Amino acid sequence: MAHIFELAESLSAGAGANYANGVRTGANPSQFPSTEAFSGFNRPSRIEADIHDLDITGKIPADIDGTFFRIQPDHRFAPVYESDIHFNGDGNVTAIRLSNGQAHFRQRYVHTDRYDHETKHDKALFGKYRNPYTDNEAVKGVIRTAANTNIFFWRGMLLATKEDGPAYAMDPDTLDTIGRYDFEGQVLSPTMTAHPKFDPKTGEMICYGYEAGGNGNDGSRDIVVYTINSAGIKTEECWYEAPFCGIIHDCGVSDNWVVLPMTPLKCDPDRLQNGENHWAWDPNEDQWYGLAPRRGGQPSDIRWFRSKNAFQGHTVSCYEAPDGKVVFDLTIADGNVFFWWPSPDTPAGTVAKRNKLQNNTTRWIFDPSLPTGSWVDPVEERGEYGGEFSRVDDRFTTMKYNHYWQCVIDGQKPYDFPKCGSPAGGLFNTLGHFTWDNSAAETYWAGPCSTFQEPAFIPRAGGTEEGDGYLVVLLNRLDELRNDVCIFDARKIAQGPLAVVHLPFKLRLGLHGNFVEQSEIDAWKEKRAKELGPVRAAVEPLPWQKAEGHIGNGV
Numbered sequence: 001m002a003h004i005f006e007l008a009e010s011l012s013a014g015a016g017a018n019y020a021n022g023v024r025t026g027a028n029p030s031q032f033p034s035t036e037a038f039s040g041f042n043r044p045s046r047i048e049a050d051i052h053d054l055d056i057t058g059k060i061p062a063d064i065d066g067t068f069f070r071i072q073p074d075h076r077f078a079p080v081y082e083s084d085i086h087f088n089g090d091g092n093v094t095a096i097r098l099s100n101g102q103a104h105f106r107q108r109y110v111h112t113d114r115y116d117h118e119t120k121h122d123k124a125l126f127g128k129y130r131n132p133y134t135d136n137e138a139v140k141g142v143i144r145t146a147a148n149t150n151i152f153f154w155r156g157m158l159l160a161t162k163e164d165g166p167a168y169a170m171d172p173d174t175l176d177t178i179g180r181y182d183f184e185g186q187v188l189s190p191t192m193t194a195h196p197k198f199d200p201k202t203g204e205m206i207c208y209g210y211e212a213g214g215n216g217n218d219g220s221r222d223i224v225v226y227t228i229n230s231a232g233i234k235t236e237e238c239w240y241e242a243p244f245c246g247i248i249h250d251c252g253v254s255d256n257w258v259v260l261p262m263t264p265l266k267c268d269p270d271r272l273q274n275g276e277n278h279w280a281w282d283p284n285e286d287q288w289y290g291l292a293p294r295r296g297g298q299p300s301d302i303r304w305f306r307s308k309n310a311f312q313g314h315t316v317s318c319y320e321a322p323d324g325k326v327v328f329d330l331t332i333a334d335g336n337v338f339f340w341w342p343s344p345d346t347p348a349g350t351v352a353k354r355n356k357l358q359n360n361t362t363r364w365i366f367d368p369s370l371p372t373g374s375w376v377d378p379v380e381e382r383g384e385y386g387g388e389f390s391r392v393d394d395r396f397t398t399m400k401y402n403h404y405w406q407c408v409i410d411g412q413k414p415y416d417f418p419k420c421g422s423p424a425g426g427l428f429n430t431l432g433h434f435t436w437d438n439s440a441a442e443t444y445w446a447g448p449c450s451t452f453q454e455p456a457f458i459p460r461a462g463g464t465e466e467g468d469g470y471l472v473v474l475l476n477r478l479d480e481l482r483n484d485v486c487i488f489d490a491r492k493i494a495q496g497p498l499a500v501v502h503l504p505f506k507l508r509l510g511l512h513g514n515f516v517e518q519s520e521i522d523a524w525k526e527k528r529a530k531e532l533g534p535v536r537a538a539v540e541p542l543p544w545q546k547a548e549g550h551i552g553n554g555v
């Protein structure tokens with residue numbers, strides 16, 4: 001007699017493969033592609049759940065009272081295209097509430113317009129990453145963003161963001177989606193970055209959108225930079241033009257300047273129309289840095305600096321030196337990290353391969369008195385460990401700082417390939433804590449079967465000294481297909497975690513997150529109850545939707 005699993009295999013083969021010539025057939029609608037992007041640790045999680053009082057090893061410091069919010073792309077439905085990528089998954093938000101030495105779990109999808117439409121039709125309708133020409137007719141004119149890249153707290157709400165669309169507001173307690181958020185009608189660009197910066201001295205949020213001139217997915221070169229003050233009022237809005245449509249994923253903010261690093265991944269509108277990739281790597285293009293004034297900017301004020309071809313990763317931090325020059329720190333790779341968007345010259349049929357790249361932490365100093373087009377080279381490159389996902393003590397954003405933490409690769413340590421397979425998302429097997437003055441440099445290796453996701457800094461209650469606090473970070477247990485949440489003393493990471501919170505299942509590889517103090521959530525809840533009223537979702541369609549004759553969400 002056939003074993004039950006053999007039977008299941010013949011049943012699924014009988015149902016027919018869900019992909020033919022790379023496109024979903026619908027024959028077996030629940031079957032995800034069997035590509036690396038959807039296999040092993042990369043399998044969609046799709047969990048929405050609450051778990052009270054998670055299992056803990058060690059002791060969560062009693063003075064931690066707040067929530068670590070983070071977000072992951074997490075496809076709900078088998079994608080339209082078999083070659084779909086992780087970055088095209090639906091935003092799914094995780095909240096790890098830490099209080100009284102206990103940890104609680106909550107996870108919910110962001111209910112974007114995309115989510116609502118796909119729910120109604122019970123299948124994926126949006127096609128390739130940032131290519132509206134590949135979408136089902138039923139969703140023409142619908143905002144496409146999956147809001148899957150960052151989740152941060154702003155004036156009593158969480159904002160889930162992705163750089164290809166507007167922000168979505170969520171309730172920080174329930175993780176219910178409130179709706180698309182246009183800052184009460186003040187922010188109407190088709191795109192908004194997933195990496196705004198918060199000025200701790202002024203309480204302002206500085207944010208921007210790139211590819212912002214049209215519908216957000218048409219290769220426009222327009223950039224908009226906004227400031228929203230602590231009362232929620234937009235105080236700055238200036239539009240600039242980039243030399244080409246390139247990806248501007250993260251930014252830097254000092255007291256007087258905004259730095260916009262533009263990477264040589266380019267969008268060509270013709271390629272979009274042909275149903276191809278939004279981005280293509282240009283190995284002959286420079287890396288660019290736009291320097292724009294924070295206040296009173298005029299379109300002609302942006303100054304572009306350039307340097308040799310490279311891939312700009314995430315910002316570490318940014319500040320002004322006493323001489324007015326702008327110090328900007330970020331990780332940089334010596335080639336295209338996003339190997340799934342190769343150069344258009346790559347021969348057809350070539351399978352996109354992960355390149356072996358070195359990610360260095362680099363320091364740049366921009367002189368705002370130099371003319372646009374000036375060449376710059378980094379003043380310092382730190383290459384002892386390849387690193388990414390850097391974090392600082394956020395209370396020092398815009399200020400001279402010393403400490404930073406990041407996920408790093410320790411190539412001297414063993415990796416258990418037979419047990420874990422190809423390391424999902426890269427081999428960040430170690431957490432690093434470094435200082436610019438070299439007074440401290442320490443690492444913590446997670447073992448041969450584990451890798452880290454991006455950490456977040458938790459300031460110690462009542463403390464003010466830079467770096468005094470904790471680090472919260474997700475650990476991928478690649479052999480067990482499970483995640484842990486580790487809590488370290490931020491300035492003593494080498495001694496290992498103070499507490500490890502065990503999740504009973506695997507999440508997906510996430511991008512970004514932030515820790516929010518419960519006192520801050522409570523204070524805003526009270527302020528909204530007593531004077532401001534609830535967070536108001538957008539009521540009007542975005543200008544590009546009106547211009548293209550669409551009426552809005554329409555679900």
Ligand SMILES: C=Cc1ccc(O)c(OC)c1
Nearest residue numbers: 073087148149162249511
């Ligand atoms: C890490 C970068 C990054 C850049 C663009 C994206 O759309 C994204 O989606 C998750 C992530």
Ligand SMILES: [Fe+2]
Nearest residue numbers: 249314511512
């Ligand atoms: Fe990012």
